Amino acid sequence: MTSNKKIVxxxxxxxxxxxxxxxxxxxxxxxxGFDLTLISMRHPTDAKRHPVHDEIKAPVHYLPEYLYQEPLRVLRGLFRCRRLPGFGAALRAFLKDLRRDPTPNRVRRFGQAAVLCAEWPEGADWLHAHFIHTPASVARYASLMNGIPWTCSAHAKDIWTSPDWELAGKLSDTRWTVTCNQTGFDRLRGLANGKNHVHLSYHGLDLDRFGPFSGSHSARDGSDANDPVKIISVGRAVDKKGYDILLKALTLLPADLSWRFVHIGGGANLPQLKALADRLGIAGRVTWQGATDQTDVLELYRQADLFALACRITPDGDRDGLPNVLVEASSQRLVCVSTNISGIPELLQDGENGLVVPPEDPQALAVAIERLIRDPALRQRLGEAAERRVRSEFDHHVSIRQLKDLFENEWRAA
Incomplete structure (x- = not known):
């Protein structure tokens, strides 16, 4: 079946x-074969782009990021939408939500939904939200206003920091919802009130973009001060990534080991992490690479000896699902050490294709890192097993086929 529907x-x-x-x-x-129009709630803040962004042909439209910044656009949207058949239902749903969540953000989502409906892309007849928190709020209100069906992709933070009442309400309205890890799937399925429309679909990886590494990772073992082991990590400097735990683990490594650590990514916690590295006395062995595009990240995977990511669950419930960077690194035979939360054990089995330790445990993480530094043969064995797993079970073409079938089965039924 070839789709003739345009998806917002x-x-x-x-x-x-x-x-x-x-x-x-x-x-x-x-x-x-899908015709997409992208609606972004925020303007970009990154100075760089990945090559994949330049390959996407879909037009991008930006909603008012804050309603007060574009008041006439918001008022025009509300004025035009008030005559839509579903505006009353959307308003009632919004007011019900507002009583439970009396915040400016809640008001913002309703205003953004009104602008979206008032400026609805011509010919679009389906609505899909990425993330089940704020984007899904906009999608839900817009769907109620204009009667366009909607679906949703849920990921990580959005699942675990949203209250049960809000998730249950959205799940009752979506035609289907997908999520990318088993723990998130279990939570959403439990809140779906018996509806069998929540699906597990791993993101996978574009294995054409992350082709096999034809070279070899080094046999460094930390014994040569002039040729230290290269440890890397890719991720935003935010609490759930556990970089403070990783830095503390590095300080626990034996003094006779030579290593360098490279962090790749931006994030609000970078100043604090740099200060922590300085206090711990390891600042001279740490490189803060900053935000880096995918092509350069691929090369850094190939130059490194091991990948570390100390994911944790934060006090507000925020956590990763299955970090895509672990899949990327594994695709390049780069051995990974991470924690046993969320979907990470769905990729990494301890001692089989990586090392997995408890979260919030610098000592356990240091032991795992030391083991990998001292044993290049172990790194090679685990890295090869990780690559085999990724290339056999995490091909993104599988997830695209799943999504294609979900969309087209829904349209066929309609």
């Missing part, structure tokens, strides 16, 4: 360096 995709921000999995999916859907 609501995104929190676009483009974003930290959300390559979304860009990869958008490109995959375009290549599968």
């Amino acid at each position: 995709v609501v995104l929190k921000g676009y483009p974003r360096l930290s959300e390559t999995f979304i860009a990869q999916e958008l490109l995959g859907l375009e290549r599968a």
Whole structure:
């Protein structure tokens, strides 16, 4: 079946360096024949773009990021939408939500939904939201206003920091929802009130873009001060990534080991992490690479000896799902050490294709890192097993086929 429907995709921000999995999916859907229009709730803040962003052909439209910045546009949107058949239902749903969540953000989502409906792309007859928190709020209100069906992709923070009542309400309205890890799937399925419309779909990886590494990782073992082991990590400097734990683990490594650590990514916590590295006395062995595009990240994977990511669950419930960077690194035979939360054990089995330790445990992480530094043969064995797993089970073409079938089965039924 070839789709003749135009899908409006609501995104929190676009483009974003930290959300390559979304860009990869958008490109995959375009290549599968879908006509997309992207609606972003925020303007981009990253100075760089990944090559995949330039390959996506879909037009991008930006909603008012804050309602007070474009008051006439918001008022015009509300004025035009008040005559839509579903405006009353959307308003009632919004007011019900507002009583439970009396915040400016809640008001913003309703105003953004009104602007979206008033400026609705010509010919669009489906609505899809990436993330089940704020983008799904905009999608839900817009769907109620204009009667366009909507679906949703849920990921990580959005699942675990949203209250049960809000998730249950959205799940009752979506035609289907997908998520990318088993723990998120279990939570959403439990809140779906018996509806069998929540699906598990791993993002996978564009294995053409992350082709096999034809070279070899080094046999460094930390014994040569002039040729230290290269440890890397890719991720935003935010609490759930656990970089403070990783830095503390590095300080626990034996003094006779030679190593360098490279962090790749931006994030609000960078100043604090740099200060922590200085206090711990390891600042001279740490490089803060900053935000880097995918082509350069691929080369850094190939130059490194091991990949570390100390994911944690924060006090507000925020956590990763299955970090795409672990899949990327594994595709290059780069051995990974991470923690046993969320979807990470769905990729990494301890001692089989990586090392997995408890979160919030610098000592356990240091032991795992030391083991990998001292044993290049172990790194090679685990890295090869990780690559085999990724190339056999995490091909993004599988997830694109799943999404294609979900969309087209829904349209066929309609």
